[in-house]
Amino acid sequence: MNPVQRLIGWEGLLLALLAVIVAVNISYSPYFLGVENIVNLFQLSIEKIIVALVMTLVIISGEIDLSVASVMGLAACVLAWLYPMGVPMPLALLAALASGVLCGLFNGFWIAYVGLPSLAVTLAGLIGYRGVARILVEDRSIGNYPAWFNAIGQEELVGPLTISILVFVVLFVIVAIVLHRSGLGRLIYVIGNSPAAARYSGVKVRRVKMALFVASGFVSALAGLLYAARLGSVRGDMAQGFELDIITMVLLGGVSIFGGSGNFLGVGLSILVILSLRNGMGLANITGNTQTSVIGALLILSVLLPNMAQLIRNKWKGSET
Amino acid sequence: MAAGRLVDGRPPDAGLPPVLEMSDIAKRFGATQALEAVSLTLRPGEVHALLGENGAGKSTLIKIMTGVYQPDRGEIRLAGQPVTIGSAAEAQRHGIAAIYQEPLLFPDLNVAENIFISHQGRGAVNNWRKMFRDAADILAALGVSLDVRSPARGLTLAAQQSVEIAKAISLNVRVLIMDEPTASLSAHEVAQLFKLVRDLRQKGVAILFVSHRMEEVFEIADTVTVFRDGRLISTRPRAEVTPQSAIADMVGREVGLLKARPAVAKGDTILSVRNLSREGVFRDVSFDINRGEVLGFAGLIGAGRTDVGLALFGIEPASSGSIMLNGKEISVRSPGEAMAHGIAYVSEDRRQLGLSLPMSIAANISLPVLRRFLTRLGLIRTGEERKTAEAFRKRLAIRTPDVDLAVGKLSGGNQQKVMLSKWLNTHPRLLILDEPTRGIDVGAKAEVHAMIGELAAEGIGILMISSDMPEVLAMSDRVLVMREGRQMGIFSREEATQERVMTAAMGQQEDAAA
Numbered sequence: 001m002n003p004v005q006r007l008i009g010w011e012g013l014l015l016a017l018l019a020v021i022v023a024v025n026i027s028y029s030p031y032f033l034g035v036e037n038i039v040n041l042f043q044l045s046i047e048k049i050i051v052a053l054v055m056t057l058v059i060i061s062g063e064i065d066l067s068v069a070s071v072m073g074l075a076a077c078v079l080a081w082l083y084p085m086g087v088p089m090p091l092a093l094l095a096a097l098a099s100g101v102l103c104g105l106f107n108g109f110w111i112a113y114v115g116l117p118s119l120a121v122t123l124a125g126l127i128g129y130r131g132v133a134r135i136l137v138e139d140r141s142i143g144n145y146p147a148w149f150n151a152i153g154q155e156e157l158v159g160p161l162t163i164s165i166l167v168f169v170v171l172f173v174i175v176a177i178v179l180h181r182s183g184l185g186r187l188i189y190v191i192g193n194s195p196a197a198a199r200y201s202g203v204k205v206r207r208v209k210m211a212l213f214v215a216s217g218f219v220s221a222l223a224g225l226l227y228a229a230r231l232g233s234v235r236g237d238m239a240q241g242f243e244l245d246i247i248t249m250v251l252l253g254g255v256s257i258f259g260g261s262g263n264f265l266g267v268g269l270s271i272l273v274i275l276s277l278r279n280g281m282g283l284a285n286i287t288g289n290t291q292t293s294v295i296g297a298l299l300i301l302s303v304l305l306p307n308m309a310q311l312i313r314n315k316w317k318g319s320e321t
Numbered sequence: 322m323a324a325g326r327l328v329d330g331r332p333p334d335a336g337l338p339p340v341l342e343m344s345d346i347a348k349r350f351g352a353t354q355a356l357e358a359v360s361l362t363l364r365p366g367e368v369h370a371l372l373g374e375n376g377a378g379k380s381t382l383i384k385i386m387t388g389v390y391q392p393d394r395g396e397i398r399l400a401g402q403p404v405t406i407g408s409a410a411e412a413q414r415h416g417i418a419a420i421y422q423e424p425l426l427f428p429d430l431n432v433a434e435n436i437f438i439s440h441q442g443r444g445a446v447n448n449w450r451k452m453f454r455d456a457a458d459i460l461a462a463l464g465v466s467l468d469v470r471s472p473a474r475g476l477t478l479a480a481q482q483s484v485e486i487a488k489a490i491s492l493n494v495r496v497l498i499m500d501e502p503t504a505s506l507s508a509h510e511v512a513q514l515f516k517l518v519r520d521l522r523q524k525g526v527a528i529l530f531v532s533h534r535m536e537e538v539f540e541i542a543d544t545v546t547v548f549r550d551g552r553l554i555s556t557r558p559r560a561e562v563t564p565q566s567a568i569a570d571m572v573g574r575e576v577g578l579l580k581a582r583p584a585v586a587k588g589d590t591i592l593s594v595r596n597l598s599r600e601g602v603f604r605d606v607s608f609d610i611n612r613g614e615v616l617g618f619a620g621l622i623g624a625g626r627t628d629v630g631l632a633l634f635g636i637e638p639a640s641s642g643s644i645m646l647n648g649k650e651i652s653v654r655s656p657g658e659a660m661a662h663g664i665a666y667v668s669e670d671r672r673q674l675g676l677s678l679p680m681s682i683a684a685n686i687s688l689p690v691l692r693r694f695l696t697r698l699g700l701i702r703t704g705e706e707r708k709t710a711e712a713f714r715k716r717l718a719i720r721t722p723d724v725d726l727a728v729g730k731l732s733g734g735n736q737q738k739v740m741l742s743k744w745l746n747t748h749p750r751l752l753i754l755d756e757p758t759r760g761i762d763v764g765a766k767a768e769v770h771a772m773i774g775e776l777a778a779e780g781i782g783i784l785m786i787s788s789d790m791p792e793v794l795a796m797s798d799r800v801l802v803m804r805e806g807r808q809m810g811i812f813s814r815e816e817a818t819q820e821r822v823m824t825a826a827m828g829q830q831e832d833a834a835a
Contacts, residue, residue: 183695186684194677200636200668201689201743202656260679 010254013305014269021273025280032276032283039160041275043230046164047072047223048242049271052249053168053175054219056267058212059250060179062192062259063111063118065216067125069242070133071103072224077133079225080142080234089146093225100221101214103129108213112206118213126243134236143233153230164226171219176264184208193260248295249274252302273298337365338401340527341386341417341496346395348381351733352762355381356392359553361546363496363527368518370538370559371531372567373548374823375622375788379531382548383498386529387419388412399495413439416495418488422504424481428474432456435473436487459487463517479510486517497521498529503537504623515541533621535564535827547571564829572790572819581795582774584814588612590648591782592751594633597642602628603806606642610751610782615773617797617817618786620826625806626786627669630753633784634666635659646751660689663750667740669759669786671733675740678729682721683710685728686743713742718768734765741772752776755786770796790819804828 025032042049051068058065075096082092103125110121152163161169179185187208190198198205228234253270255262274295281291341363348356356378363369371379384390386397388406397404399415406412426435433456456469465483467476473484482502489497499518503511518528518541532538538545539559546556547570554570592610597603603625610616618626632639635653644651646662653659659666668674676685687694687706694706710724717738721731728739737757744752757773758766773796777783787793793800800817802809802825809825 177700181701182699183691183701184699186688186691186701190677190680190684190688193679194673196674197677198688200656200666200674202660203688204657 010302011263011266011269014252014254014266014273018269018273018276021276021280025276025283028280028283032279035160037279039165041279042165042168043162045245045275046162046168047227047230047239048246048249050164050168050171050223050226051216051220051242052246052267052271053171054212054216055246055250056253056255056262056264057175057179057185057188058118058216059247059255059257060192060259060262061188061209061212062195063209063212064122064247064257065107065118065125065213066122066243066247067103067107067129068216068220068246069239070126070129071100071217071220072227072239072242073236074103074129074133074136075100075221075224076228076234076238077136077236079228081136083145084142089149096225097218097221100217100219100224102217103221104214104217105210107217108210111213112209130236130240133238137234137236139236141233141235145229145232149229150232151229153226153228153232164230167222167226172264172268179264184211188212189260191259245274245295248299252299254302257303339364339398340400342396342398343382343386344396344398346382346385346392346397348385348390348392351760353760354551356385357551359395359548359551361553361556363529365495365525365527366522367543368522368528368530368541369544369546370542371529371546371548372538372571374571374790376550377548377571378551379548380500381551383419383500383529383531386412386417386496386498410439413492416493417498418492418494418496419498419500420482420485420489420502422501424478424485426473426476426481426484429472431470431472432460432467432476432484433469435484436469436491438488439492455491456487459490463487463490463520465517477510478505479507479513482506482510482514483517486521490521494526496527496529498531500531501533502530503532503534511537533827535567535829538567539564549573564827565824568820568823568827568829572823581814582615582770582777584798587614588780591646592633592784593643593645593648595643595645597629597632597639597644599628599632599637600640602637603632603803606803606808608801608808608811610784612780612782613777614798615777615783615785615796617793617800618784618803619788619790619793619800619822620803620809622788623805624803624826626803627755628806629803630666630755630784630786633659633751633753634664636666660747663748664753665689665744665747665749665751666753667744667755667757669756671736671740676728676736676743679727682714682719682724682726682728682731682739683707685739686710686713686746689743689747709746710742713739713746717742717772732762732765734761734768737761737765737769741769745776749781751782751784753784753786756788757785758787758789758792790822793817793822794819802826 022032031037051072055065055068078096078099079092082095083089107122107125110116111118155162157163157166179188187198187203190203191205191208195205224239227239249271250267251257252274253262253267255267277294278291281294339362344360346356346359359378359382361382373379381390385392386406388408388411397406404415406415406417427438430438433452436456436459437452453469460467460469463483463486467480467483473481476484502514506514521528530538530542542559544556545559545562545567547554547567549571588611590609590611595607597606606629608616618629620626628637631637633644633653635655635658638654644653651662653662653664672678677688683706686709694702696702707724713719714721714724719735719738719742721735728736731739754773758769761769773783773785785796794817797817798814800812800822802812802822804826812821
């Protein structure tokens, strides 16, 4: 696809949408484009955005991971469970990350090696990992972490940027390079758009899928810890329901739910659209529920529009022959 | 076949007016003329057998009769009236029904529901009692004992075929097409099915019977029609046909359509396969391939040829038997292992299995050996990748403006060349080609054939699975024939004639053909 085609395609549409939203937002509040507002915008959703990066890879490979938010919650709860027991903080953090990797291994085993559908396996994970998280901390809210931990989520490190945002920037670059420039990224696309051809070409489909789910588990755990650091306390229902926002970001970015297509330009734009839309609606005093409905409508459109174009094209062809 | 069989078959009643007449039917798909000037007449109470190699045009004709395809030319008359059959539903209204090798029942519906599936009452409430009674009546009339209330799931294949036939009868069928209905039935079940067929014949139904089993055709048919290369070659009363004459008609094309590939000096043995078997699929396949040799795999579709290829490539590993490569016994459990041994498999299904259509030509060619094109950090050296693709584009004359173009945008012949490039890029010692020229135009076909010759001359061992008889005979140094999972024989180039190969593929005795 050349750049011109890309501009009149989905990414172009997102760019136009973004421009409209930004223009409207500025008319409501001249501070919208201020550095502080933009950083704040990112900071409020940074954990979801981080997970959306890996979710992009998972969905392009033709799978889905519904358990990400539960893994975020679980990792935070592992920390909240171990630290008050006297486990040193770094060790507790490692254990929390390891719990994410374990969840990823578990998902990946059933999906890649047993061949169960990821929708079912990770739905079970969504319920199961959340259950473990709740068992660990019950209905307490556990805080009082070392100051340096809270600083990770709150303190501005480089200019106005927090560690969370820096983690996002680094991850964005790495994941984008992996997807668009590396051999692994090539395999992710092939597995997504032609799974049978991938197997017939000697691609180790299972290993790639396993790697993706482990990466998804690890990054979700990392995001869960960043979230805990930002909030300063951990509860059993932490990050509950985040998976829907995360998947929305990816699909609105033009990544096909059937796998095999999509790119990081689209996902990046989609993140900006969602953030500025929510922010703008907040500025206009639109309630949270209405905001959610608007995002939902956008998501339906994002799935509908490309498919509709395809349907119309097919119909056209059908009437010709 | 003994002449005594005539007791059963009766000559078609020429006195009755035909129920279905097809005249001068033609159908073309792209470069392939699937049917040309075909005229076929079916009379009430006639079992009309259709014989022909794969690709002879039988399926296309059936699809025209059932409204799946529209003919480019020609006329269809039903009981004397010209008709068009625009859809499967329309075919049903005309009383034309088809049953296939694999019955297409709804497993969770019961037998009665399946029988009446296409004309259930449109009201909100089903009259179950009437439906069960009617279904039981139809089955009783057929002499089949089945519980009409039991779900179709779990019925034997033969019982499912009976339900299909009952379904056809409930639609007042006048023409029943049976497309290889016996292929997955046991001998006993075949006998049961044939009893039904005879009953239907008695009732005046015209039956078009397609089968690759010669003995069945001679047991049940009144008339035998042979197709070859999209043309109707002969239609004769069964009594005037012998298996040998039918086979001669099936393969009797002019020899020399394709120029034979010059033989290459024989090299060392690359591959030795002994008693290779996969349970329930193929059994005791044994052969050798030498350097520079092309071993043709002939047989009908479903004979298990592709399965042998897939076993050698590790997609569906064999369950027993040995594979020796360059004198060393190897086991191949995955495509990765096969590739490590220098085995490449070029699939017959380039759209699903062979290529990733949305991806570029260059990306497809590098896919099996992507590691070769990576930097130490795992990034793709796209320049290197494109250079390789360019080299293959020149070598195989792939017609494309750009190697970055999506493969799906190319013509079938060029896609085939990309697929060949992809596997040549793995530097194979043994190349398995599965239907290497299916669905591509004559020019591309000649180019692929030339390429096969070159590769053999370079010393690659080639196993070529092909249903294209002239291709098999022209390209192969030896021809292995398979039938229903068994190896029927290996013929040298001198021995391999169309008649011999087809006789073996149809399971007839060699001496009977002499």
